[in-house]
Amino acid sequence: MAAADLTPVQPHHRFDEARLAAYLARHLPDFKPPLTVQQFKGPAASPAFMLHSPGRNFVLRKRSQPKKGCSMAESIERDFSLLRALHDAGLPIGQPQLACTDDSVIGAPFYLLDYVPGRHFRDPNLPGMDAKQRHAHYEAMAETLARLHNLLPAETGLPTNGSGLDYLNRQVTALIEQYRANATDAIPAMDRLLAWLPAHVPTDDVTSLMHGNFRLESLVFHASEPRVVAVHDWDLALIGHPLADLAINCMPWRVTIPGMGSLQGIDFIESGIPGEPDYLNAYCRYSARETIPHWNFYLAFALFRVAVMAQGIVKRGNATTPAAAQALKVYSALVRSVANQAWNLVGSDED
Structure with missing residues (x-):
């Protein structure tokens, strides 16, 4: 902050x-x-x-x-x-x-x-920086997320409530129930995901602390260095699966969420901001991982989560003004576009 x-x-x-x-x-x-x-x-x-x-x-x-x-x-x-x-x-x-x-x-x-003083960035495009500075700040974000995930769950004091695999199964079930309770229109891609996700939860049972909403805006950087000095917004923290947390962190590369900014459509070479593969490589270096198995599942899970949250906004929405009506149209379109993107990632999966 x-x-x-x-x-x-x-x-x-x-x-x-x-x-x-x-x-x-x-x-x-x-x-x-x-x-x-x-x-x-x-x-x-x-x-x-x-x-x-x-x-x-x-x-x-x-x-x-x-x-x-x-x-x-x-x-x-x-x-x-x-x-x-x-x-x-x-x-x-x-x-x-x-x-x-x-x-x-x-x-x-x-x-x-x-209070920890420092710089706080709301726009993930980091306007006003040069390419080298942008790259260094994203490198620092990847390093910080890896440090959180490398912490032993027992050191956090949080209730374990099962393993990372248990977390994924619980979350997929809860999100499906939430979507069904809020569904307003038939969306074929969402219907396919409702069946596909619970049948394809990876069995790589890795357990870690999850921040739950880790993004650039959650970080405070040093006043002049590309170094994270504070992480905030721990409201959703729990013991879960690190790759689910990483996928949630990667949503700006995949989707534009109203009010949250996006990395879609930018020139990664010119801007200095790493593309998603380079960002994942940085995370792997800091977390001592060689690969990220089943990455498309975790992306689909995170995208599905976005779609479910957007559908909840549509269900609860009250289009009493032109601005409110337009906002509901935006969120309704977001549900469809994100669902389609998630299904395109996993629809041809033979596993």
């Missing part, structure tokens, strides 16, 4: 800042008032806020919704425990400071960690 992405606290997220300052004064020995609060831009399951105090800044996160099967307090404690474990393992995470499950402080449980 970068300071340039700050706004005043939005009305529906406001809380008693004086009460929070009093709480921090009691629980952080080196906290110094006065306290001022701003909010980071962008949607998130855990809204994020910048806390300014003399000589020191913090990031506060609270949850809008609890994790499945958990209370809000349990979700915050789980998030905080993960961040503490990652920081202790030497991964780029701001120093976790405290977790508060007392709703009376700001109206919801929250956790606090040190």
